[in-house]
Amino acid sequence: MFKRPRGTRDFLADEMSKRRTAEQILRATFESFGYKEIGTPTFENLDLVTAKSGEDIVEHLYCFKDKGGRDIALRPELTAPVMRLYVNELQRTPKPVKLYYFGNCFRYERPQSGRYREFWQAGIELIGTDRAEGEAEVIAVAFDVLKNLGLKDFELHIGHIGILRKILEESSVPENEQNSILNTIDKGDGEELEGLLHRLGVMEEDREKLLKILELRGQEKEVLPGAYRILEGSKALEELKRFEMILDLLKVFDVEFTVNLGIARGLDYYTGMVFEIYANRLGAEKQICGGGTYSLVETFGGEDTPSCGFAFGFDRLLLALELEKKGVQVECKTRFFVVPTDQKLLKDAMKISVIVRKIGPCEIDLMGRKLKKAMAYASNHEIPFVFIVGEEELRRGMVILKNMGTGEQREVEIARLTMDR
Ligand code: HAM
Numbered sequence: 001m002f003k004r005p006r007g008t009r010d011f012l013a014d015e016m017s018k019r020r021t022a023e024q025i026l027r028a029t030f031e032s033f034g035y036k037e038i039g040t041p042t043f044e045n046l047d048l049v050t051a052k053s054g055e056d057i058v059e060h061l062y063c064f065k066d067k068g069g070r071d072i073a074l075r076p077e078l079t080a081p082v083m084r085l086y087v088n089e090l091q092r093t094p095k096p097v098k099l100y101y102f103g104n105c106f107r108y109e110r111p112q113s114g115r116y117r118e119f120w121q122a123g124i125e126l127i128g129t130d131r132a133e134g135e136a137e138v139i140a141v142a143f144d145v146l147k148n149l150g151l152k153d154f155e156l157h158i159g160h161i162g163i164l165r166k167i168l169e170e171s172s173v174p175e176n177e178q179n180s181i182l183n184t185i186d187k188g189d190g191e192e193l194e195g196l197l198h199r200l201g202v203m204e205e206d207r208e209k210l211l212k213i214l215e216l217r218g219q220e221k222e223v224l225p226g227a228y229r230i231l232e233g234s235k236a237l238e239e240l241k242r243f244e245m246i247l248d249l250l251k252v253f254d255v256e257f258t259v260n261l262g263i264a265r266g267l268d269y270y271t272g273m274v275f276e277i278y279a280n281r282l283g284a285e286k287q288i289c290g291g292g293t294y295s296l297v298e299t300f301g302g303e304d305t306p307s308c309g310f311a312f313g314f315d316r317l318l319l320a321l322e323l324e325k326k327g328v329q330v331e332c333k334t335r336f337f338v339v340p341t342d343q344k345l346l347k348d349a350m351k352i353s354v355i356v357r358k359i360g361p362c363e364i365d366l367m368g369r370k371l372k373k374a375m376a377y378a379s380n381h382e383i384p385f386v387f388i389v390g391e392e393e394l395r396r397g398m399v400i401l402k403n404m405g406t407g408e409q410r411e412v413e414i415a416r417l418t419m420d421r
Contacts, residue, residue: 007109007117018328022149022318023102026122029145033137035100035124040081042104046071048080051299054268055183060107062117074106079269079309080296082125087302095128102314114285114316123291123311130306132242135273135293136249138308142277142289143255145312150326154279154288156256159263160243161292162272163213163227166236171206185214185264209234216261220247223259239272246273269294275310279320288316334381335360339374340389349389352399355417356387379404 050058063073075081078101090097102122109115124141126134146154168178177200184193197207212230216223231237263274274292291310298304321327336356340349353364365374378386388400393411402409
């Protein structure tokens with residue numbers, strides 16, 4: 001017996017069918033906002049993947065040297081590859097550039113429920129605008145995905161890394177050290193954070209501001225006045241005003257959200273608004289979506305361009321739907337089944353299946369089964385219509401069509417099947 005590599009999965013037909021159905025809903029939602037699908041390679045040069053990705057991701061990379069001695073990594077996410085593509089191919093395209101993707105990603109993590117070494121992400125990137133309506137729309141797309149999938153039990157938390165970065169800038173903390181602080185915030189270790197702030201020389205006043213801001217979580221009306229008070233006289237106030245504009249516009253889309261200024265995200269490229277969606281029923285790995293406003297174009301050699309996006313963890317999304325006992329509805333795709341009453345009519349049955357397949361997905365008995373057993377197969381697979389090819393009917397140019405739901409059967413003219421198509 002060969003085993004699958006740790007942290008990977010096989011998907012049986014039913015599971016795959018559910019995944020495809022959900023994928024279609026995601027695609028349709030992205031496209032309803034004007035996003036266009038793009039594709040990028042499964043592996044990238046290591047340096048692309050490590051630039052501004054953050055400690056957490058770099059630690060969990062699948063990387064290797066290829067036969068030409070190049071350092072290669074399996075993609076751990078798709079934002080960096082999409083931005084590489086943007087810089088190389090799309091910088092001259094009229095703005096905004098609206099892209100979406102669906103693809104497998106790889107992270108060498110300890111596998112558990114909802115955390116895999118190969119998993120799928122579905123996401124969007126809005127490139128070339130830093131207006132509040134763009135950022136609000138990005139969040140609304142994520143919210144619409146969940147509405148269209150019918151997920152009920154989830155929380156959308158929105159924060160703003162720009163506020164946190166501005167507080168740190170006031171203590172002259174350089175960007176790479178800001179990133180270490182944000183990573184530590186993301187890990188949620190308070191003691192380590194306090195130690196690090198000390199070590200990096202963050203001034204007492206800014207340290208207090210930061211720690212107080214990180215605590216703020218709740219409804220907008222309850223949280224924002226406190227934030228304004230804490231940030232009085234600080235450069236971060238401008239960022240807070242921008243944040244408020246985004247939240248205000250979100251009401252147009254009826255998006256329900258919690259303000260959470262403690263969100264730091266695990267990736268180093270974020271610069272402004274950030275958000276995460278949690279499906280509480282998933283337990284430890286409850287984050288089904290993450291995203292925000294970031295800066296990567298300049299890092300990849302392009303002209304500074306504001307961008308904003310998110311990615312759903314597709315596998316977690318499906319788990320969350322299953323836990324709500326909703327799952328994704330799947331129908332049997334095969335609509336017709338053709339079976340001869342006698343093996344000597346096999347070729348005639350095959351010919352009929354070729355015609356019927358033009359009307360809809362059609363299977364034919366491939367096991368040389370007797371009629372009764374073949375009908376049982378069609379019934380087990382919930383195939384709604386069966387064409388029974390009998391000698392006497394064939395002579396008259398007819399075939400029997402049985403409706404498996406009602407049990408009703410009637411004769412149909414073979415010539416008409418050809419005409420109907
Ligand atoms: P991320 O939060 O690292 O963000 O990943 C996005 C989502 O992928 C997570 O919320 C989670 O649902 C899922 N995910 C991550 N790791 C695993 C895993 N090991 N197994 C299963 N699911 C996982 C990003 O990747 C950013 N590129 C999102 C983004 C797009 N930001 C701006 N644009």
